[in-house]
Amino acid sequence: MEEEINELLVFTKATIFGNYLLYLNSLKILLIVLFIYYSLFKKNINNNILNWGKIKQDFESLIDKYKYLIKYEKNIDEDSPIWMMWYQGIENAPPIVLSCIQSVIRNRAKHKVIIISKYNLENYIKLPPHIIEKFNNNLFSITHFSDIIRMALLFKYGGYWIDSTYLLTAPLTMVNTSFYTLKLNYCWTYNHPFINCLWSVNFMAVPKNSFIATYGYKALLNYWKKYNSLIDYFLIDYIIYVAYHKEEKFREIINELPFTTCNIFSLAQSLNNNYNKSDIQCSSNKLTKNGEWSTSNGIEYTNYGYIIKKYKFRSKNENKSFFLK
Numbered sequence: 582m583e584e585e586i587n588e589l590l591v592f593t594k595a596t597i598f599g600n601y602l603l604y605l606n607s608l609k610i611l612l613i614v615l616f617i618y619y620s621l622f623k624k625n626i627n628n629n630i631l632n633w634g635k636i637k638q639d640f641e642s643l644i645d646k647y648k649y650l651i652k653y654e655k656n657i658d659e660d661s662p663i664w665m666m667w668y669q670g671i672e673n674a675p676p677i678v679l680s681c682i683q684s685v686i687r688n689r690a691k692h693k694v695i696i697i698s699k700y701n702l703e704n705y706i707k708l709p710p711h712i713i714e715k716f717n718n719n720l721f722s723i724t725h726f727s728d729i730i731r732m733a734l735l736f737k738y739g740g741y742w743i744d745s746t747y748l749l750t751a752p753l754t755m756v757n758t759s760f761y762t763l764k765l766n767y768c769w770t771y772n773h774p775f776i777n778c779l780w781s782v783n784f785m786a787v788p789k790n791s792f793i794a795t796y797g798y799k800a801l802l803n804y805w806k807k808y809n810s811l812i813d814y815f816l817i818d819y820i821i822y823v824a825y826h827k828e829e830k831f832r833e834i835i836n837e838l839p840f841t842t843c844n845i846f847s848l849a850q851s852l853n854n855n856y857n858k859s860d861i862q863c864s865s866n867k868l869t870k871n872g873e874w875s876t877s878n879g880i881e882y883t884n885y886g887y888i889i890k891k892y893k894f895r896s897k898n899e900n901k902s903f904f905l906k
Contacts, residue, residue, distance in 0.1 A: 632812055639803060640823045643796050650792040651830045654759035657786045659691050662740035663753075666697040666730060668723050674745070677885070678870055679894035681748045687892065688749040692741065697730065706733045711806055720809050728782070728817040729805075732798035739789035744867075747784060748848070748888060751864035758834060760793060761786040763865060766840040775818045779825070779835055782817050784865065792831060796824060841865070852885040860884050 665682055667674045674682070686694050697705065708729065716726050731742040741753070741761075762785035765778040787794045800820045813819060825832050843863035851860045852874045861884065876886030 632808075636804065636812065636819075637823055639807075640796075640800050640820060641827055643799050643803070644824055644827050647792055647796045647799070648828050648830075650790065650795060651759075651828070654791055655788045656757050656759055657741075657761060657788055658739070659755045661692060661786070661788070662738055663689055663692045663694045664697060664731065664734050664738075664740055664742045665694060665745050666727055667745050668697075668699050668727070670698045670700055671696055675870055676889050676894075677868060677872075677874070678745050680888050680892040681746055681868060683892040683894045684749045684888075685743055685747065688752045690753045690755075692753065696745075697734070702730065706730070706737060708733065709802060709806075712802065715805055715809065721805070721811055725811060725816070729798070729801045731782075732794055732801055732817075735785075735787050735794035736790065736798040739787055739791065739794070741786040742782075742784070744783035746868045746870055748866040748868055748892070749864065750861060750866070756786065758838070759788055759791060760831070760834050760838075762835075762838065763845065764835070764838045764840050765845065766842070767844045767846070773815060775813070775815050775822045777822075780818075780821055782821065783867070792828075793821065793824060797821065848884065852888075853883050856882040856884050856887040861887075 663685060665685060667678060667682075671679070671682070682694075682696065695705070712726075712729060715721065734740070735742060743749075763781040765781065767778075797817070797820050801817070804816065825835060841863075843865075845863050845865050845867045848860055848863065848866040849868045851857075852868070852872065854860065855878060874885035875883055876889060877883060882890065
């Protein structure tokens with residue numbers, strides 16, 4: 582009996598010691614992994630700080646180069662084009678996007694609506710080879726490709742850029758300014774240093790050869806010539822952010838714009854609710870292409886169903902107010 586107890590004690594001690602060694606080894610491995618991660622993370626932070634400094638310097642140089650354009654800018658023409666885009670082709674757009682486009686066509690006032698896709702893009706602009714190559718190699722997404730396209734179109738032609746998920750419920754009114762954008766009193770995004778809702782890159786207007794479109798387009802071209810990855814999702818906002826803080830006259834133009842008095846994002850949260858006129862109060866409503874909505878609850882229309890019915894997209898032959906080619 583005594584011999585069995587001694588063997589059990591030896592086995593127990595060996596097990597405890599073995600587990601202790603295993604714990605030490607695991608802890609050692611964990612510390613090594615944490616050290617490597619911290620080293621790489623710290624290096625990445627330092628690199629980003631250096632990159633931000635260099636990028637800002639590059640942007641400020643472009644601002645100095647093109648700021649003279651501000652004094653020559655005219656107000657936005659009342660018949661300037663409205664640019665929208667569905668890159669895959671309008672025939673492949675979901676119903677909510679088609680209804681949003683139709684709402685813009687219906688409320689275009691004197692503007693012509695031009696819908697850009699990959700099939701007609703080169704009819705309007707020719708982008709540099711390095712942009713096309715990097716897009717084709719998936720170095721940036723369609724979202725960020727559209728940033729380049731919008732600045733190129735606004736630089737060359739002027740007009741409005743309105744994202745294809747905006748629902749307009751009232752005609753666009755003439756604006757007596759050389760830069761217009763939705764300036765929001767309700768900021769939709771998290772506390773990002775470049776997003777202060779003083780501008781909306783998805784809804785803005787400029788005259789041809791404006792300062793902000795010229796500088797913005799050149800800044801994007803230069804950025805993608807130097808870099809192969811996106812330093813921040815909101816790069817285009819940072820471009821405007823730098824101009825806002827550096828160029829006083831541009832800052833004054835933005836500061837003089839009125840804030841919107843309506844929450845343009847609220848309708849997107851109530852698309853599946855039963856139709857209620859009070860839910861669709863804003864003249865501009867920012868919706869989303871992503872979601873699952875029903876046209877009715879079996880008895881009456883939902884807000885989504887009402888929008889799809891009221892702004893049913895009409896064919897090119899019926900819609901003589903926009904170009905597809």
